[in-house]
Amino acid sequence: MEAKKIFGGVFKIESKLATLNLVKGNRVYGEELVEIEGKQYRLWTPYRSKLAAAIMKGMKHMEIKQGSKVLYLGAATGTTASHVSDIVGKQGIVYCIEISERSVRDLVKACESRPNMLPMLKDARDVDSYSGDTGICDVLYQDIAAPDQADILARNSALISQGGYAYVAVKSQSIDVTKSPERVFKEFIEGIAQEFEVLEKIDITPYTKMHLFLVLRKR
Numbered sequence: 001m002e003a004k005k006i007f008g009g010v011f012k013i014e015s016k017l018a019t020l021n022l023v024k025g026n027r028v029y030g031e032e033l034v035e036i037e038g039k040q041y042r043l044w045t046p047y048r049s050k051l052a053a054a055i056m057k058g059m060k061h062m063e064i065k066q067g068s069k070v071l072y073l074g075a076a077t078g079t080t081a082s083h084v085s086d087i088v089g090k091q092g093i094v095y096c097i098e099i100s101e102r103s104v105r106d107l108v109k110a111c112e113s114r115p116n117m118l119p120m121l122k123d124a125r126d127v128d129s130y131s132g133d134t135g136i137c138d139v140l141y142q143d144i145a146a147p148d149q150a151d152i153l154a155r156n157s158a159l160i161s162q163g164g165y166a167y168v169a170v171k172s173q174s175i176d177v178t179k180s181p182e183r184v185f186k187e188f189i190e191g192i193a194q195e196f197e198v199l200e201k202i203d204i205t206p207y208t209k210m211h212l213f214l215v216l217r218k219r
């Protein structure tokens with residue numbers, strides 16, 4: 001078996017995506033661990049992670065790198081955030097913002113063995129409540145199914161530097177069920193165009209439906 005590097009910290013092992021495990025032996029959500037030449041990898045399923053889905057669908061700009069400081073909005077129980085934690089490594093950090101107390105209970109467990117992953121029980125609309133802790137970040141990752149996804153992005157863009165990157169999973173059904181997904185996505189992009197340049201628009205079906213995955217650069 002061979003681990004073929006796709007991006008720094010992201011690999012393909014026999015057509016499956018994987019990240020190099022930051023903490024040997026650590027599993028976050030029951031994922032499979034694979035040993036190759038003394039290194040341990042965590043398999044990363046695109047059916048449970050929109051970032052993995054975007055990579056599987058050919059995403060080109062991977063700005064989440066070793067040492068990156070990532071502001072992660074909508075961390076849930078830490079599935080994708082834990083792979084981001086693998087990618088940024090010991091020199092990086094992942095601030096995990098999550099509004100649900102129930103999810104945060106599991107998120108805290110995931111963070112216990114990962115020193116670069118910080119759980120924060122916060123509402124991503126209330127940027128002032130965490131900006132003092134996070135400071136300015138290199139990358140914003142947003143996966144929040146809410147009607148005001150664009151507004152949440154606009155508020156948090158203050159926490160990424162000019163030229164910094166944002167990865168956003170836009171869920172059309174949470175924004176407006178009466179409009180077609182295409183129209184919702186078009187309006188979302190028009191709404192953020194002044195502040196962000198759209199680098200990639202990735203259709204992440206069949207892994208997740210009704211979502212558009214955007215790679216953005218702050219102007």
Ligand SMILES: C[S@@+](CC[C@H](N)C(=O)[O-])C[C@H]1O[C@@H](n2cnc3c(N)ncnc32)[C@H](O)[C@@H]1O
Nearest residue numbers: 049074075076079080098099100123124143144
């Ligand atoms: C689709 S799930 C995220 C899945 C996660 N990103 C992953 O891939 O592992 C969306 C999460 O956003 C959280 N959320 C919704 N509104 C929020 C808000 N205003 N602030 C922070 N988190 C929020 C939800 O509680 C939920 O856990």
